[in-house]
Structures are given as C-alpha cells and as structure tokens.
Amino acid sequence: MKFGKICDILRSKKGSSFPLVVAVTLAMVIILCGAAEAIRLMIVAQGVRDAVQSAVISTINDNYDEVYHGVREGYSGAYLPSADDFEESLDYGDMYGRMDQLLGLRQENGYHAKYAGNAVEFRLSGLSIDLENMPFAPANPDNSKGFLADATIRLEVPVSFGGESLLPMIINLKVQAKYMPLF
Numbered sequence: 001m002k003f004g005k006i007c008d009i010l011r012s013k014k015g016s017s018f019p020l021v022v023a024v025t026l027a028m029v030i031i032l033c034g035a036a037e038a039i040r041l042m043i044v045a046q047g048v049r050d051a052v053q054s055a056v057i058s059t060i061n062d063n064y065d066e067v068y069h070g071v072r073e074g075y076s077g078a079y080l081p082s083a084d085d086f087e088e089s090l091d092y093g094d095m096y097g098r099m100d101q102l103l104g105l106r107q108e109n110g111y112h113a114k115y116a117g118n119a120v121e122f123r124l125s126g127l128s129i130d131l132e133n134m135p136f137a138p139a140n141p142d143n144s145k146g147f148l149a150d151a152t153i154r155l156e157v158p159v160s161f162g163g164e165s166l167l168p169m170i171i172n173l174k175v176q177a178k179y180m181p182l183f
Contacts, residue, residue, distance in 0.1 A: 030162075037161055041169050044122050044157050048103070049173050055098040056151045056177040059129070062093045090131045095151065099124065111156075119158075126154040126172075147179035 009020060096112060099105060105112040111123040132148040152174045159166040 041157055048155050051099050051102045052175045055095045056149050056175050059093040060149050060177045060179045092129055122157045124153055128152045149177045151175045
C-alpha cells in the first residue's frame with residue numbers, strides 16, 4: 001500500500017479507517033509499555049549501582065583509620081606499625097549489611113531480595129570485593145594507583161510484559177572507589 005492510499009483512507013468519511021486507527025493505537029500502546037518496562041529496568045539498575053557505590057565508598061572510608069599517611073612521600077596505603085616494620089591491614093566491612101539497610105533488602109536462599117508487596121522487585125548475589133592496597137614506599141610515588149576498591153555484584157530483575165513473566169534481566173554491576181588523602 002502506498003502512503004497516498006493510507007492518507008486517502010484516513011481522510012475518508014466512510015468509517016473504513018476505524019480498524020486502522022485501532023491497530024495504530026494498539027501498536028503505540030504496546031510500544032509505550034515496552035519502553036516503560038525498559039525505563040523501569042534502567043532505574044532499578046541505576047539505583048542498585050548507586051547503593052553499591054555508597055557501600056564501596058563506606059568501605060574505603062572505614063579503612064581511613066588504618067591508612068598510613070605518607071603525604072610527604074605522595075602515597076598512602078592501609079598499613080599498621082608492627083614492631084620495627086609495617087604490615088598490611090585491610091578492612092572489607094559489611095557491604096551486604098550496608099546495602100540491605102540502604103535498599104531495604106531481605107536475605108533468603110543466598111540472595112538479598114527487594115520486595116514490592118509479595119512480588120520480587122530485584123535480587124542481588126555474588127558480591128565480590130577486591131581491595132588493592134598502595135605499595136608501601138613505592139619507587140614511583142605518583143599516587144596514580146592509590147588505595148582502590150573494586151566491587152562486582154550480580155543483579156537479577158524480573159521482567160514482565162503484557163502480564164507475562166519473561167526471562168529476568170541479569171547483569172553484573174561493577175563499581176570502583178579510590179581513597180585519596182586531601183591533606
């Protein structure tokens with residue numbers, strides 16, 4: 001069908017354009033519902049990422065009291081004095097506990113889940129934290145590496161469209177934080 005014929009049908013006063021209008025309206029509703037579900041998934045993922053970022057930053061800040069302040073040398077790391085030397089001291093903290101508090105999660109069956117009524121809104125699992133300490137008295141004190149924390153967590157968000165449950169969106173969120181002394 002050519003575009004001109006469609007315009008003629010729409011301008012016609014016979015009522016034959018009614019099924020076309022209904023079909024276009026239903027197609028638009030389906031497209032908007034799909035877009036709304038995609039936006040919901042992005043909002044949930046962004047909120048969880050922000051909560052993980054906050055928990056990682058809190059973990060980095062918890063290591064503050066054990067950070068050797070080598071400001072003059074231009075480096076810092078988590079070390080404690082031990083007799084005539086320094087030894088590494090890392091505090092991983094309770095990241096799940098912080099995220100449970102921030103997001104209102106419940107722990108069950110190896111997952112930390114958020115519920116909206118009786119339905120699961122999302123589930124978190126597989127938290128992995130890697131703290132990378134700055135070397136003590138490095139040869140190059142450029143502070144480019146610094147005291148880093150990398151966290152990775154698995155996010156599962158159930159997807160539903162048109163009343164049907166589809167496969168869940170499963171992504172791994174990665175967050176990084178760096179401790180840098182200001183003074």
